[in-house]
Amino acid sequence: MLYLTILLCVVSSLINTNLVNGQLAGKLVQNPCVNKPTCHECIQTQSCAWCMKPDYGDRPRCFQHTSPITCPEEFVWNPDTSEHILINRNLTLASGGEAWSGGQSIAGGSYESSYRQQSSASGSYAASGGSSSSSSSYGGGSSSSSGSSSSSAGFAAAGGEIVQIKPQRVKLQLRINQVHNLKVSYSQAQDYPVDLYYLMDLSKSMEDDKQKLSTLGNTLAETMRAITSNFRLGFGSFVDKVLMPYVSTIPKNLVEPCPKCDAPYGYRNIMGLSRDTYRFSSEVGNATVSGNLDAPEGGFDAIMQAIACRQQVGWREQARRLLVFSTDAGFHYAGDGKLGGVIAPNDGECHLDPRGQYTHSTIQDYPSISQINQKVKQNAINIIFAVTANQHSVYKKLSGHIEGSSSAILSNDSSNVVDLVREEYGKISSSVEMKDNATGDVKITYFSSCLNGGPEIKTSKCSGLKVGNMVSFTAQIQVLKCPPKRKDWNQVIQIYPVGINESMVIDLEMLCSCPCEYPGSKGYLQNSPRCSGYGTEMCGICKCDEPHFGNTCECSVSDMGSGAINDSSCRADNTTNVDCSGRGNCVCGACDCFKRTNPEEQISGKYCECENFSCERNKNQLCSGADHGTCECGRCVCKPGWTGSSCDCQASNDTCMPPTGGELCSGHGTCECGVCKCKSTDEGRYSGRYCEKCPTCSGRCHELKDCVQCQMYYTGELKNGDDCAKNCTTFTPVGVEVVKIDETKDEQLCVFFDEDDCKFTFKYSEQGELVVHAQEKKECPPKVFMLGIILGVIAAIVLVGLAILLLWKLLTTIHDRREFARFEKERMNAKWDTGENPIYKQATSTFKNPIYAGK
Numbered sequence: 092m093l094y095l096t097i098l099l100c101v102v103s104s105l106i107n108t109n110l111v112n113g114q115l116a117g118k119l120v121q122n123p124c125v126n127k128p129t130c131h132e133c134i135q136t137q138s139c140a141w142c143m144k145p146d147y148g149d150r151p152r153c154f155q156h157t158s159p160i161t162c163p164e165e166f167v168w169n170p171d172t173s174e175h176i177l178i179n180r181n182l183t184l185a186s187g188g189e190a191w192s193g194g195q196s197i198a199g200g201s202y203e204s205s206y207r208q209q210s211s212a213s214g215s216y217a218a219s220g221g222s223s224s225s226s227s228s229y230g231g232g233s234s235s236s237s238g239s240s241s242s243s244a245g246f247a248a249a250g251g252e253i254v255q256i257k258p259q260r261v262k263l264q265l266r267i268n269q270v271h272n273l274k275v276s277y278s279q280a281q282d283y284p285v286d287l288y289y290l291m292d293l294s295k296s297m298e299d300d301k302q303k304l305s306t307l308g309n310t311l312a313e314t315m316r317a318i319t320s321n322f323r324l325g326f327g328s329f330v331d332k333v334l335m336p337y338v339s340t341i342p343k344n345l346v347e348p349c350p351k352c353d354a355p356y357g358y359r360n361i362m363g364l365s366r367d368t369y370r371f372s373s374e375v376g377n378a379t380v381s382g383n384l385d386a387p388e389g390g391f392d393a394i395m396q397a398i399a400c401r402q403q404v405g406w407r408e409q410a411r412r413l414l415v416f417s418t419d420a421g422f423h424y425a426g427d428g429k430l431g432g433v434i435a436p437n438d439g440e441c442h443l444d445p446r447g448q449y450t451h452s453t454i455q456d457y458p459s460i461s462q463i464n465q466k467v468k469q470n471a472i473n474i475i476f477a478v479t480a481n482q483h484s485v486y487k488k489l490s491g492h493i494e495g496s497s498s499a500i501l502s503n504d505s506s507n508v509v510d511l512v513r514e515e516y517g518k519i520s521s522s523v524e525m526k527d528n529a530t531g532d533v534k535i536t537y538f539s540s541c542l543n544g545g546p547e548i549k550t551s552k553c554s555g556l557k558v559g560n561m562v563s564f565t566a567q568i569q570v571l572k573c574p575p576k577r578k579d580w581n582q583v584i585q586i587y588p589v590g591i592n593e594s595m596v597i598d599l600e601m602l603c604s605c606p607c608e609y610p611g612s613k614g615y616l617q618n619s620p621r622c623s624g625y626g627t628e629m630c631g632i633c634k635c636d637e638p639h640f641g642n643t644c645e646c647s648v649s650d651m652g653s654g655a656i657n658d659s660s661c662r663a664d665n666t667t668n669v670d671c672s673g674r675g676n677c678v679c680g681a682c683d684c685f686k687r688t689n690p691e692e693q694i695s696g697k698y699c700e701c702e703n704f705s706c707e708r709n710k711n712q713l714c715s716g717a718d719h720g721t722c723e724c725g726r727c728v729c730k731p732g733w734t735g736s737s738c739d740c741q742a743s744n745d746t747c748m749p750p751t752g753g754e755l756c757s758g759h760g761t762c763e764c765g766v767c768k769c770k771s772t773d774e775g776r777y778s779g780r781y782c783e784k785c786p787t788c789s790g791r792c793h794e795l796k797d798c799v800q801c802q803m804y805y806t807g808e809l810k811n812g813d814d815c816a817k818n819c820t821t822f823t824p825v826g827v828e829v830v831k832i833d834e835t836k837d838e839q840l841c842v843f844f845d846e847d848d849c850k851f852t853f854k855y856s857e858q859g860e861l862v863v864h865a866q867e868k869k870e871c872p873p874k875v876f877m878l879g880i881i882l883g884v885i886a887a888i889v890l891v892g893l894a895i896l897l898l899w900k901l902l903t904t905i906h907d908r909r910e911f912a913r914f915e916k917e918r919m920n921a922k923w924d925t926g927e928n929p930i931y932k933q934a935t936s937t938f939k940n941p942i943y944a945g946k
């Protein structure tokens with residue numbers, strides 16, 4: 092529980108620190124470095140660097156080294172990926188050959204010719220590939236390479252050794268998650284040695300195959316020699332474990348399981364790898380078949396021994412190693428041994444007696460497929476499964492599980508074995524596949540354009556190669572994460588072409604740690620004073636000893652144990668459950684308030700409840716600036732002489748006193764903040780710096796009016812008796828002709844109309860005593876005779892009416908006269924009698940019907 096509390100405390104403090112340091116939450120998300128608390132975690136993050144400066148404040152030590160940094164260069168730890176090529180021998184593009192000096196006249200002769208053709212084809216070869224027949228520099232230990240062939244091996248390549256992969260050794264320092272591209276070149280050397288070991292199932296059914304093979308032995312050798320001048324051939328055979336149920340163990344059958352059969356055996360290395368191909372034919376011919384019971388054979392035992400017994404079989408270190416496995420039956424594998432009572436697993440070691448017989452056939456179980464695969468990988472062997480058609484599908488699948496192996500169909504009597512081997516060899520040698528033994532967190536991806544020359548694509552395999560072609564691979568190496576164990580941070584990784592005992596060795600150092608985290612280096616200090624003497628300072632941060640903790644090991648578990656610290660000690664009261672008012676971290680029961688980026692701003696208080704940066708501002712200055720007041724715990728504390736919530740007010744009322752004397756703000760306002768705030772009355776607003784002005788206010792005009800009236804003009808309310816003398820004692824108006832206001836003297840003008848509508852004007856000034864100046868004469872309007880005006884108007888209206896009537900009468904009379912005169916004139920003009928108009932015709936016509944005898 093205690094531990095948990097500490098953990099929570101520390102974790103929360105870390106998170107909080109980062110929140111503050113990150114300031115912007117967005118930045119936090121983008122920057123993966125910020126929340127890395129230790130140096131090694133920091134540099135295990137891509138593009139992060141560590142600052143180990145001792146007093147670096149609360150800034151995050153892990154930063155993105157691309158961003159501008161505040162850390163001095165000498166304190167930055169930012170190891171970078173580096174690559175050093177340690178061994179970089181040139182590729183043997185045209186290798187030296189060998190001077191074949193085989194004692195076999197026929198084969199030697201035919202070979203020699205084909206060899207010369209080759210040498211003349213590759214110009215420089217003849218010169219460098221000298222005729223020296225020096226003794227073999229490899230494979231010398233082969234027990235069965237007898238005299239005739241021992242002298243035949245020879246190499247005259249410039250460096251003595253063939254180089255097919257370049258570079259050979261590289262030292263690589265790699266940051267985690269950083270991708271490093273490494274160039275690897277591969278070129279198949281000319282005349283690269285080939286070792287071919289023929290492993291044959293010699294159960295009864297293979298008798299015809301054996302015979303055929305024995306006749307084909309030389310052809311096989313010649314065919315291979317056409318490919319490489321440096322060819323060796325070996326032969327081994329197998330039957331099965333001499334146990335029931337694999338082999339009949341009836342004593343008679345143990346001697347001769349079938350007519351003219353040999354005694355059964357597990358595996359026999361009949362002939363180690365040798366140039367003596369005649370011996371091969373003869374050994375194959377001399378080998379006798381044997382018999383067994385069940386269908387599957389003990390081929391796996393034989394493969395294992397043939398690979399493991401490097402000495403006896405005579406595999407050369409530098410050679411393409413082919414193991415041709417020919418059978419017409421299936422195979423037993425790990426676990427099958429139990430049927431015969433063999434339970435000890437196969438140990439993958441060589442167990443051959445001097446005669447080449449497998450001794451542990453009945454002691455150890457068959458090997459598993461993965462054991463074989465592992466052995467094949469270790470020894471760079473290409474297995475060719477040459478099996479009959481009925482078994483092909485099984486072996487095809489098997490070859491998928493064994494690196495560098497292939498399968499092909501063998502005819503019933505092995506007659507096609509030569510073609511088969513040549514074809515499979517062609518397939519193997521014309522392609523190259525890069526493999527590596529990187530494990531776990533190291534990822535290697537290969538890219539190559541092979542022979543196309545185009546852009547590189549993701550592939551680890553190139554095919555269609557010919558001797559002398561060079562292909563480049565780009566090995567993209569990436570360490571995904573640091574292995575937990577420190578010893579795994581340095582690894583040796585091999586990149587090799589499948590089936591070739593050559594490799595590029597990478598000494599990989601994963602940059603997982605910082606030296607300053609280990610004793611004896613700069614930045615590592617035990618019991619450092621900066622860690623309160625209770626911890627080790629490493630890379631600028633404290634690693635506290637038990638029972639101390641905290642950023643500078645200032646906290647101790649014992650403090651907490653004593654109960655001095657509890658949940659509430661970082662909270663002001665029990666109304667909140669936020670530590671340190673949310674503005675600090677609770678460290679060891681005390682609040683560690685956050686730091687602001689601006690050093691002027693500070694959070695303080697036992698519970699970080701105070702800060703001095705958010706007080707009231709005036710004109711954007713905190714508490715009206717430093718000379719007015721300071722901000723303490725969210726409130727302005729004013730300097731003497733200043734007041735107000737933001738210390739913007741002068742405390743004294745001096746500036747509100749009118750200079751002419753009198754009351755504060757002339758008695759018409761209050762003094763606030765050193766400035767008069769004037770009152771408003773019904774009559775108007777007072778204004779002016781001291782509220783001395785009021786243009787719309789009547790002031791004392793009304794008060795003085797009666798006295799001025801009675802004293803000056805003897806009118807008004809006080810005109811009667813001695814009212815005037817009694818009531819008007821404070822002043823006597825001075826008569827002036829025209830009342831004029833003198834702006835400078837603060838005089839007030841008063842204008843009134845009396846009951847006679849006479850205007851009188853006076854002014855007064857109150858500076859010191861009341862002085863009144865009044866106009867000597869009232870301005871009265873002149874008197875008007877109203878009745879006269881009215882009568883005059885009436886008379887005028889009547890006269891105008893009469894005049895209009897007369898005018899109308901006159902006009903009508905004139906008009907009538909004119910009409911009559913015209914009538915008279917027209918009557919005179921009418922000369923004819925109006926009674927009978929000559930052109931007048933009666934509108935009706937009267938006719939008398941002659942035949943009408945009217946009554």
Ligand SMILES: *[C@@H]1O[C@H](CO)[C@@H](O)[C@H](O)[C@H]1NC(C)=O
Binds near residue numbers: 180181
């Ligand atoms: C490797 O080859 C280059 C040119 O191809 C040559 O300049 C260099 O000297 C060679 N290095 C060695 C060690 O032979």
Ligand SMILES: *[C@@H]1O[C@H](CO)[C@@H](O)[C@H](O)[C@H]1NC(C)=O
Binds near residue numbers: 370373374377
């Ligand atoms: C094969 O057998 C023949 C006769 O049996 C013998 O002469 C020859 O030496 C044998 N070959 C080998 C390599 O043992």
Ligand SMILES: *[C@@H]1O[C@H](CO)[C@@H](O)[C@H](O)[C@H]1NC(C)=O
Binds near residue numbers: 408409469592
């Ligand atoms: C591969 O070659 C190296 C020397 O180049 C040798 O030490 C090693 O034993 C060889 N490995 C095998 C399996 O032959």
Ligand SMILES: *[C@@H]1O[C@H](CO)[C@@H](O)[C@H](O)[C@H]1NC(C)=O
Binds near residue numbers: 502503504
């Ligand atoms: C091979 O053997 C099978 C039976 O196992 C037989 O049918 C076939 O004819 C044989 N082929 C040859 C070429 O002997």
Ligand SMILES: *[C@@H]1O[C@H](CO)[C@@H](O)[C@H](O)[C@H]1NC(C)=O
Binds near residue numbers: 528529530585
């Ligand atoms: C890879 O192989 C080399 C050489 O055999 C060996 O030294 C190294 O430890 C291997 N690396 C891994 C990761 O297995």
Ligand SMILES: *[C@@H]1O[C@H](CO)[C@@H](O)[C@H](O)[C@H]1NC(C)=O
Binds near residue numbers: 657658660
């Ligand atoms: C917490 O500690 C204070 C003194 O620091 C003490 O008064 C209070 O009782 C303690 N509360 C608890 C719950 O322990």
Ligand SMILES: *[C@@H]1O[C@H](CO)[C@@H](O)[C@H](O)[C@H]1NC(C)=O
Binds near residue numbers: 665666
């Ligand atoms: C807080 O403390 C007071 C006494 O100090 C107590 O009366 C009250 O109940 C407490 N409130 C809570 C929520 O614990």
Ligand SMILES: *[C@@H]1O[C@H](CO)[C@@H](O)[C@H](O)[C@H]1NC(C)=O
Binds near residue numbers: 691693704
């Ligand atoms: C806040 O307080 C710190 C320390 O007392 C002081 O240095 C700083 O000037 C203060 N800031 C303001 C704005 O008063």
Ligand SMILES: *[C@@H]1O[C@H](CO)[C@@H](O)[C@H](O)[C@H]1NC(C)=O
Binds near residue numbers: 742743755760762763
């Ligand atoms: C200033 O005047 C205000 C009222 O206007 C009054 O309240 C205050 O006490 C006065 N201050 C001083 C220092 O006289």
Ligand SMILES: *[C@@H]1O[C@H](CO)[C@@H](O)[C@H](O)[C@H]1NC(C)=O
Binds near residue numbers: 809817818
């Ligand atoms: C004049 O004064 C007398 C007493 O002093 C007072 O009673 C009277 O009302 C006053 N008249 C006016 C018009 O103010």
